[in-house]
Amino acid sequence: MxxxxxxxxxxxxxxxxxxxxxxxxxxxxxxxxxxxxxxxxxxxxxxxxxxxxxxxxxxxxxxxxxxxxxxxxxxxxxxxxxxxxxxxxxxxxxxxxxxxxxxxxxxxxxxxxxxxxxxxxxxxxxxxxxxxxKKYKENNINNNICEKIQNEEGISEKLKAKLIDFVEYRKEIKKGIKTYRVISMMINQIGSKFQNEEHLIMSIDDSIANQYQGVFPVRTHNQKLPPKESYNTRRLRELEEEERNARKNI
CATH class of the missing domain: 1.10.10.10 (Winged helix-like DNA-binding domain superfamily/Winged helix DNA-binding domain)
Incomplete structure (x- = not known):
């Protein structure tokens, strides 16, 4: 123990x-x-x-x-x-x-x-x-990205700290982020791909925990999965589509 x-x-x-x-x-x-x-x-x-x-x-x-x-x-x-x-x-x-x-x-x-x-x-x-x-200092690209995150306006200090965590994580797995565009894209996707800042923070944590290179939106409790289509329903839909296509060719 x-x-x-x-x-x-x-x-x-x-x-x-x-x-x-x-x-x-x-x-x-x-x-x-x-x-x-x-x-x-x-x-x-x-x-x-x-x-x-x-x-x-x-x-x-x-x-x-x-x-x-x-x-x-x-x-x-x-x-x-x-x-x-x-x-x-x-x-x-x-x-x-x-x-x-x-x-x-x-x-x-x-x-x-x-x-x-x-x-x-x-x-x-x-x-x-x-x-x-010293590896951070030797990598000017990483330094510049972290500095830009710190100077980013319109996002919380909590999100800034988490984005820097992600930059450091990518460096540790030897898949360093090359341009700030990767970070700016994540920030710009708040409200679309990511519901809000907290959702992006949760997604970064999940990506690091699962050793992903990218950041993928995690499903939150208030999100519902789309209903799974049964085999019969799918087959019926395919037959209807085939019939419509056949009529168009007549």
Whole structure:
């Protein structure tokens, strides 16, 4: 039983939090910083700035608006995070101080063989320690698609998060999405192929669970299947069609 629970925990999506950061910041601030670092890897521009909303952070961490604000203020005061408000209406943009994180991690490794390593190998070790998935950054197409989803107007933050989940899922199964047209088509089909946003979210979840490449509308409780045609009914319909066609040829 314990082994089954352990396997369940390690086979799903999870965050890896560096122990040095936990000792330095406490588990909650270290967790929030890890979430920000991962978001930065996916969404950051060339200067390292990325946009993140209160609902998205709450969805990823479970932290309320009040707790988010407190943790963010502390991370800014400690030098791990920068914040800028841009545009009208104002949007919050963040930037990670990677050098500060490196200092904390490397501080506990000074007595190890890192003394003889080059800067490049140190950075490789740091990246391994904080377990950041570099494949998203290497794929500019994925980054651009995720950024466009974040900037999409007229859809909820919940749907944005789910669309990004689908982009990441396609990347994991080595069937990465090549153009944003795939995403825009799904959004444009809300109200036709998909009843509403919630129906699209359910359909994405179903596609990921069944390891589909595409997103197919799931049947909801208020949808009825068309009545199944019996053999006799179908045969009668075919005979009537044959008779009508025969009359046309006379």
């Amino acid at each position: 314990k082994e089954s629970i352990k396997k369940l925990l390690i086979t799903g999506n999870y965050f890896a939090i560096n122990k040095d950061l936990v000792r330095e910041l406490g588990i909650e601030k270290a967790f929030l910083l890890t979430v920000f670092v991962e978001a930065s890897e996916i969404l950051a521009d060339k200067e390292g700035w990325f946009y993140q909303t209160i609902p998205t952070i709450e969805h990823l961490t479970g932290f309320s608006l009040y707790r988010q604000a407190g943790f963010i203020d502390e991370l800014i005061k400690l030098g791990y995070l920068e914040q800028e408000n841009r545009g009208v209406p104002k949007k919050r943009f963040f930037k990670i101080n990677i050098q500060k994180i490196k200092e904390i991690i490397l501080k506990n490794l000074e007595e190890c063989t890192l003394r003889n390593l080059t800067i490049d190998s140190q950075e490789t070790l740091v990246n391994k320690e904080i377990n950041i998935n």
